[in-house]
Amino acid sequence: MKVTIQYLDDVEKESIIADQLLKGSFLVEQQNVTEGNFLVFDDEQPIGNRIDGLQTDNMIVMMSLADIYAEIQTLKGGA
Secondary structure (H helix, E strand, C coil): CEEEEEECCHHHHHHHHHHHHHCCCEEEEEEEECCEEEEEEECCCCHHHHHHHHHHHHHHHHHHHHHHHHHHHHHHHHC
């Protein structure tokens, strides 16, 4: 669920961000419009962050497989 919170200055902004992060919310948007300054939080992680995490996980798996393959080749050569 998205939540929009208005802030007045940078100190209040940082405080709001810290509080929301502790609650498990993610900052998804910052609006600086005529009506004021707003931070938009969501309890779901933005898709870009999830994709980055999947890419990192994928790289770890690929590196582990390469290590296993190299170990198998070493064991085959030693037999």
